[in-house]
Amino acid sequence: MIGEAKALETLEKVLKASEADQTSALLLGSTRGVTRFAESMIHQSMAESNTEVLLTAVLGKKIGSASTNSFRVGDLKKTLQRAVDMAKVQKENPSFLSLPGKQEIAKPLTFFPETAKVSPKERAKAVKTLFHKASICKVKLAGLFATGEGEVAVVNSLGVRAYQPYTFAEVKVIALSADSSGFAYSLSRDTQKIDPEVLGERAIKKCLESKNPRDLPPGRYDVILEPPAVGELLEWLSYIGLGAKSLQEGTSFMTGRLGEKVTGEQVTIYDDGLDPEGIAIPFDFEGVAKRRVVLIEQGVAKGVVYGSLTAAKEGRESTGHGLPPGTGGGPLSLNLFMEAGNVPPDELPSRMERGILVTRLHYVNGFLDTRRTLMTGMTRDGVFYVQEGKIAFPVKNLRFTERVLEAFSRIQAISTERQAIGAAWSELGATVVPALLIRDFNFTGETMF
C-alpha cells in the first residue's frame, strides 16, 4: 500500500509535468493473499503485491492512455509521455467534452485493519478446520479463502483528488462426494463478518443432502433461485443492458423502453456504491462520485448508469460509473442491488407446490439475444425437487434457456434476506440479491451428473 498522501502527491507531481490540455491518473493498488484448496488440501496459496497507474492525456479532443506498474516518478513521467504520444496521432473524438471536474466524495468505511492483517497462516488454519469436518462426513472440499487490502486513487488536472483504501475477504466452499456437491459463499469488506466454519457446514450439509440425484426431464418448472444464482443473472443483465453504451448503441433491452414496464412489478433493481451491505466504493475510475441510480423500479425501466463520455453524448452528467478513460469499456454498474421481499428464505419452498430449488448457476451466457435478455446456463452444486412445500429429493443438473426479464415477471415470492455475491471485480463491487421463487422457469436440457 502506498498510502493516501504519497499516492496523491506523486500523481499530482507527474500531472504537473504534463504537456497535455487535460491529464488524469488512476492508481489501483492491492496486496492480496489467496489460499485455494481442492481434494481437502491446500494446493495453491499465493501472495501478490502490485500497483498499476493509468495515465490519460487529452489534447483538444484527442485522447491517449498508457499504464505502468512502476510507481517511480521517472517511470510515471515516461508513461505519461506514451499517453501523450498516443493522443497525438488520434482523430478527434467529437463526443468528448472534458474530463470530470472537482467532486465532493463521500468516505464510507471500507477499510478494516484486522482484515488487512490476515496472514497465510490464519487462512490455512481456518481451512484446515474445515478439512477435518469434511473428513468426518466423508466428503472432500474445494474452494478458497482470499483476503487483502487495496487502494484506489484518481487525480486529474481539473481538480479531482480522490482516494479510498479498502479491504476484502472472500470464502467459498464446495463440498464434493462421488455423485453430489454443495456450495456456500460469503464476501465482505470485513473478515470478521465471515465464519468459514459455518460456510463449511452449510456446504457439507448440502452435499450430503444432494447424494443419489435422480433424473428429471427438461421442461418448465417453478423454481427457487438462491442468491448466488440470482446474482449471476443480474450481473449479466447489467453487462448487456444496464449501461448507457448498450442503450445508445441499441443492443440493450432498455433501448426505446425507458418509462415502460419491462418486467414484473415486484422487481426493483438499483446501483448504490455507498451501501455497506454491498462492497462499497465511493467513486468511479474517472474520479466521479457514485450516485444511487434506480435502474428498474417496480418493473418499469427507469434508467441506466453513465460515465462521462456516454453522459456527454446525451448532454447529462455522469452517474459515477465510468471505467478507466481510454480503455473502451463501460460504463458499468458494479454495485447492483435487487430489492428484498417479504418471505423468509426458509419459507420459500412452502410457497411452492412442486418445483426445483437451485443453489447456483454455472457458465451463464447472456449474449444469445440481448434485446430479449435470452440467457442460458447450467445449474450446479445442489439441485433439489420440491414437492408439497418440502424438499423431496436431489436431482441431476439441468440447462436453462430463458428470457430473464420475462421470467422475472413471473416472480411469486422474494426472500427477506439478501446476500452479496462477488464477481471478477469483487474487490470493487458486488451484486446484492435475495432468493426468488419464479413460476414456469424454462429448463431446456439435462446432463449426466
Add this chain to the structure above:
Amino acid sequence: MEDLREVIHSLKRKGVQYADVRLIRRMHQGLSVKNGEIERSLSVEEQGFGVRVIADGAWGFAANSRLTKAELKKTSDQALRIAKVSAGAGGGRVVLAEVEPAIATYRTPIQKDPFQVPLGTKLTLLFRATEILQKDPRVKVAEGSLSFFKTWKSFVSTEGAEIEQEITESGGGISATAVNGGEAQTRSYPSSHGGDFATKGYEFIEAMDLVGNAERVREEAVALLSAEDCPSGETTIILDGPQLALQVHESCGHAIELDRVLGMEMSYAGGSFLNLEKRGNFRYGSPLVNITADAAVEGGLGTFGFDDEGVPAQRTEIVKDGIFIDYLKSRETAAVLGERSNGCMRADGWNRIPLIRMVNVNLEPREGTLEQLIADTDDGLLISTNKSWSIDQMRLNFQFGCELAREITHGKLGRIFKNPIYTGITPRFWGSCDAICGTSEWHIWGVPNCGKGEPPQTARVGHGTAPARFRGVQVGVKR
C-alpha cells in the same frame, strides 16, 4: 538473470525441495474504433516477478512488481513461508515429474514487429474498414479493433534451467451490429469476440484484409434483420472454422486439462468427464476425429518455446481415431500418473501461479473443401461464427449460439437464418462427426480470452480447425 540466480541459490541453501522464479515484462497495445470514433487507445507496460517454492511437499507462491534485490529476497522468503504453512495444513504431497533442465532462448518468428508499425497506420486501417461498415444506416455499431502483445520471460529453477523467451502476439477484427425496431444482429470477421489472433507480427493483420471483407460483413448483418429465426429440430449441421474452434475449446480443450480431471479446479471452472479410467479406451468421437495439442506449430496463439515450468513445447496426440488417449499435463499432475509433463503450464503474467492451459488444441484436417462438403449434404445448416457459449462444469452438456446459419438443401446454400443455437452432449456430438474438410480449409484460430483460476487468469490459446459436419444435432431450444 544474475539476480534471479541469486534468489534460486538462496532458496536452495534453505533446503527447499524445488523453486523457480519468473521475471516478466509485458507490453500491450490496444486500439479500437467504433462508429468513426476512437474508443480505445491504450499502451500498457508492466513488469514483475513470481517465485514458486515447494517446501515440505507443498507449494508456495509470491509475486511482486518492485524489481529490487531486497524485494526479490523478501518475496522469495514469503513464498517459502507460504509453502511451509500450506504443508502444515495438509498440503504436503507435491512431487514433480522429471524434466531435462534447459538452458535456452526462444523468440517468436515474425516478419513485421507490430510495435514498430506506426500508430497512424493501424488507426487508418480501422477507420477505413469501419467506414465501409457504416455505409448502411441500419448498422448502428461499426467496430474494429487491433491488439498486440510482446512478452519477455526469464525463467530460472533450482534444477538448473535458465530460459529466456520473447513472444509476440497480434490480433484484430471487425464487427457490424445492425439494429431495427427490437432486433439487433451482429456479424464479425474473421471471428467474433475481438477477431483472430496468432503468434505472428503485423503481417498477420495485413493478411486478414479487414477492409476487403467489410462490405460482406455489413450486408450480412443487415440481411439478418429480416431473416427468419433458425428452425428448431434435429438436423445435420456443418460448423465453420471459427465456431468449430470454440467447440473444440469448450468440449475438448478444457475437458483434457489434467488439473481439472484431478479435482484441482473444482472451486471455479469445474472438473471433467474424461476421468482417468477413460484414458486409452473411451470413444470420444467418430473414427474421423483426431485431436492434437501442439505448442510447437508455427504461428498458433498457443505457440511458445517452453512452458512456465521450463518444459519444451511439444505435440501430443489427444484423440486418435476417435479414442481419447492423453491429457494436457503439468509436472505435478504428470507425476501423479508416473509420466512426464507435455508442457502445458502457463501463467497470465508475473503475478499468477502457472496453471494447465491449452496450447494449440487442434482438430486435424481430413479431406475436401467446404464447397464439396456442402455439395455432399442433402439437408442441413451451415452455422457460422460464435455468439454465445455455455457448458456444464464436467464439460458434457453444451449450448452454443452463433451469428448466422445458412440453409443447405440438396447440396446448395439457401436462405439465411438468424439466432441459430445448437446443443448436445460432448461425446455424442463428436461421435456424430462424419466429415472434416482438408488442409486447404484448415486454419489455427486464436482464442485470446480463455478464463481459468482464482484470481482469474486469461490465456491466449489456439485451435486448428477446418469445417466439419455433424449428424442428428439438436438445433434451437424450447422457448
